[in-house]
Amino acid sequence: MSVIIAVDAMGADAGPQVAVLGALQALATTKIDKIVLVGRESEITPILSSNPYDTTRIEVVNATEVIDTEESPVAAIKAKKDSSIVVGLNLVKNGKAHAFVSAGSTGALLTGATTIVGRIKGIKRPALGVLLPNTTSGYTFLIDAGANVDVKPEYLLQFAQMGSVYMEHIMGIKSPKVGLVNIGVEKEKGNALTKAAYELLDASNVNFAGNLEARELPSGACDVAVCDAFVGNIILKYAEGLAKGIFGMIKQQLMAKFSTKLGALLAKPAFGKIRKSFDYAEVGGAAFIGLNGLVVKAHGSSNAKAIMNSIIQCEKFISADVVGKIKEVIDLKGDDTNGI
Amino acid sequence: MSVIIAVDAMGADAGPQVAVLGALQALATTKIDKIVLVGRESEITPILSSNPYDTTRIEVVNATEVIDTEESPVAAIKAKKDSSIVVGLNLVKNGKAHAFVSAGSTGALLTGATTIVGRIKGIKRPALGVLLPNTTSGYTFLIDAGANVDVKPEYLLQFAQMGSVYMEHIMGIKSPKVGLVNIGVEKEKGNALTKAAYELLDASNVNFAGNLEARELPSGACDVAVCDAFVGNIILKYAEGLAKGIFGMIKQQLMAKFSTKLGALLAKPAFGKIRKSFDYAEVGGAAFIGLNGLVVKAHGSSNAKAIMNSIIQCEKFISADVVGKIKEVIDLKGDDTNGI
Numbered sequence: 060m061s062v063i064i065a066v067d068a069m070g071a072d073a074g075p076q077v078a079v080l081g082a083l084q085a086l087a088t089t090k091i092d093k094i095v096l097v098g099r100e101s102e103i104t105p106i107l108s109s110n111p112y113d114t115t116r117i118e119v120v121n122a123t124e125v126i127d128t129e130e131s132p133v134a135a136i137k138a139k140k141d142s143s144i145v146v147g148l149n150l151v152k153n154g155k156a157h158a159f160v161s162a163g164s165t166g167a168l169l170t171g172a173t174t175i176v177g178r179i180k181g182i183k184r185p186a187l188g189v190l191l192p193n194t195t196s197g198y199t200f201l202i203d204a205g206a207n208v209d210v211k212p213e214y215l216l217q218f219a220q221m222g223s224v225y226m227e228h229i230m231g232i233k234s235p236k237v238g239l240v241n242i243g244v245e246k247e248k249g250n251a252l253t254k255a256a257y258e259l260l261d262a263s264n265v266n267f268a269g270n271l272e273a274r275e276l277p278s279g280a281c282d283v284a285v286c287d288a289f290v291g292n293i294i295l296k297y298a299e300g301l302a303k304g305i306f307g308m309i310k311q312q313l314m315a316k317f318s319t320k321l322g323a324l325l326a327k328p329a330f331g332k333i334r335k336s337f338d339y340a341e342v343g344g345a346a347f348i349g350l351n352g353l354v355v356k357a358h359g360s361s362n363a364k365a366i367m368n369s370i371i372q373c374e375k376f377i378s379a380d381v382v383g384k385i386k387e388v389i390d391l392k393g394d395d396t397n398g399i
Numbered sequence: 400m401s402v403i404i405a406v407d408a409m410g411a412d413a414g415p416q417v418a419v420l421g422a423l424q425a426l427a428t429t430k431i432d433k434i435v436l437v438g439r440e441s442e443i444t445p446i447l448s449s450n451p452y453d454t455t456r457i458e459v460v461n462a463t464e465v466i467d468t469e470e471s472p473v474a475a476i477k478a479k480k481d482s483s484i485v486v487g488l489n490l491v492k493n494g495k496a497h498a499f500v501s502a503g504s505t506g507a508l509l510t511g512a513t514t515i516v517g518r519i520k521g522i523k524r525p526a527l528g529v530l531l532p533n534t535t536s537g538y539t540f541l542i543d544a545g546a547n548v549d550v551k552p553e554y555l556l557q558f559a560q561m562g563s564v565y566m567e568h569i570m571g572i573k574s575p576k577v578g579l580v581n582i583g584v585e586k587e588k589g590n591a592l593t594k595a596a597y598e599l600l601d602a603s604n605v606n607f608a609g610n611l612e613a614r615e616l617p618s619g620a621c622d623v624a625v626c627d628a629f630v631g632n633i634i635l636k637y638a639e640g641l642a643k644g645i646f647g648m649i650k651q652q653l654m655a656k657f658s659t660k661l662g663a664l665l666a667k668p669a670f671g672k673i674r675k676s677f678d679y680a681e682v683g684g685a686a687f688i689g690l691n692g693l694v695v696k697a698h699g700s701s702n703a704k705a706i707m708n709s710i711i712q713c714e715k716f717i718s719a720d721v722v723g724k725i726k727e728v729i730d731l732k733g734d735d736t737n738g739i
Contacts, residue, residue, distance in 0.1 A: 304534045
């Protein structure tokens with residue numbers, strides 16, 4: 060099948076340059092048929108003109124408005140019909156693109172994705188999944204990392220099912236191990252939500268490995284870590300802050316004395332490798348899944364490499380027909396399609 | 400006032416040696432009037448006999464049973480009346496000790512503390528507070544770190560009030576800054592719980608600094624970080640796992656080549672300092688506050704130093720009359736004393 064990916068040229072903090080160059084780099088390294096750059100043509104065209112590219116694989120769709128991160132998501136999606144986010148999401152809705160990548164407002168993107176692109180029939184809540192680097196097996200897929208802060212046990216089951224499809228078909232892990240993020244390993248541990256979710260997961264079609272203590276997350280004990288978006292986002296942001304804090308302390312301590320300074324100089328290549336494994340640019344954004352299509356939220360501070368990796372993630376998602384695979388595993392019993 | 404602290408001699412994974420030696424070390428470095436060692440006399444006495452100590456400051460109270468971490472907390476507290484935990488908590492209840500330190504079953508200790516020692520009038524739920532090391536100001540008091548997984552907004556307000564008293568009177572921080580652990584800084588961010596708690600905190604007598612993103616926790620942006628025990632425990636355990644993971648990766652990378660190995664050798668003193676700031680033995684356990692007295696949960700894997708630091712924490716708590724101070728700041732309006 061042909062693969063067409065729409066990219067929000069306006070979303071990144073660093074301006075359109077980042078998305079345009081990321082798109083060109085993605086075209087150079089993949090077989091993606093076409094990338095549609097969405098945003099202000101007057102800003103995109105000059106960047107394109109100064110870089111060599113295959114004109115048959117790049118298209119620009121003009122969108123004159125931009126949604127700021129400060130705006131109310133619901134109001135902005137309604138009011139700014141010609142924003143890069145609304146125009147890009149409509150390309151997915153209308154079958155003009157298979158996926159949309161944006162580094163813009165998370166709230167507006169998620170709200171717009173659900174209302175414009177729409178959910179897969181039977182999916183109660185689409186969820187945001189992020190590949191967290193771990194110290195052994197590579198990555199753990201944390202789902203939900205940012206979309207649904209107040210959830211029901213049955214949503215967590217669907218997150219587990221979607222996460223399993225993702226890890227199997229995108230990351231090539233056969234029968235991915237699913238852990239329920241919890242504060243103890245025993246079945247009866249946790250809050251009302253996790254206790255109920257445990258029962259559902261245990262009786263489900265996923266490879267459920269039981270409760271997963273946050274302590275075990277970095278070691279790669281599970282392939283899929285399931286939680287609500289409040290807990291998921293705490294984990295994601297805390298990892299960022301703690302890694303930064305630890306590396307900052309190391310640097311400060313190493314620079315305190317000549318002998319440790321010399322040691323640091325010699326040890327530098329080792330630190331480079333570790334920092335790389337905590338670099339979000341390497342991973343390629345958060346996948347909003349459960350939609351009739353794919354929407355990827357890239358970090359606001361993305362560079363061209365991060366956008367490129369986000370686009371590459373989309374290509375794998377589309378080629379593997381993850382949407383179709385999700386439809387196969389989702390239990391439609393008792394579905395009301397209203398997501399209640 | 401005289402200070403008497405009861406210590407569970409049976410709780411630590413490493414056996415009674417740890418608690419007994421920790422108690423003797425605490426006596427040597429503080430003016431604590433007396434430490435009461437609670438547990439099997441037949442196991443405690445031989446350890447005491449082989450160490451010099453002031454017999455007027457050590458007392459042994461025999462308790463023949465031990466509660467295992469696998470037992471149901473409620474059932475164990477009911478059934479094992481002669482366990483070190485039940486006997487120790489009764490010493491606090493009956494005014495024979497001001498505080499009780501245990502490295503035993505967390506569930507049994509918290510359940511027993513609430514039912515035996517009892518809550519301060521007006522306190523809806525006692526909570527577990529932990530000093531998390533940060534990279535700037537020293538420590539952030541995380542409350543609730545393990546007691547109440549399903550909470551109401553008004554509990555969070557009381558956690559903030561108790562945490563503020565702790566940081567002011569134990570850590571000497573004037574008007575401690577309170578942050579509500581959340582997934583965004585804006586007032587309207589978060590789940591139903593945090594949105595409601597924000598309003599209460601904003602209108603309260605604490606120095607409320609607004610929402611605190613988990614990313615900012617390690618930097619010491621706030622003195623008190625308020626959350627439910629599910630989120631608090633996730634943070635606590637994830638910090639443990641992630642720090643271990645990062646240090647493990649650093650070690651692995653440093654040992655990969657001769658040049659980085661040499662660098663590591665030179666840099667070693669710097670790493671020692673950082674590891675020390677992540678060492679739970681330095682902090683001294685988690686304080687269960689909101690009770691008519693103090694109960695401190697020490698880590699199961701505590702060494703003598705960790706027990707010593709837990710005891711020292713108790714001494715400060717009692718000398719500063721934290722219980723009295725909490726009574727002063729708690730809003731008794733609408734109190735039902737049933738904690739509903």
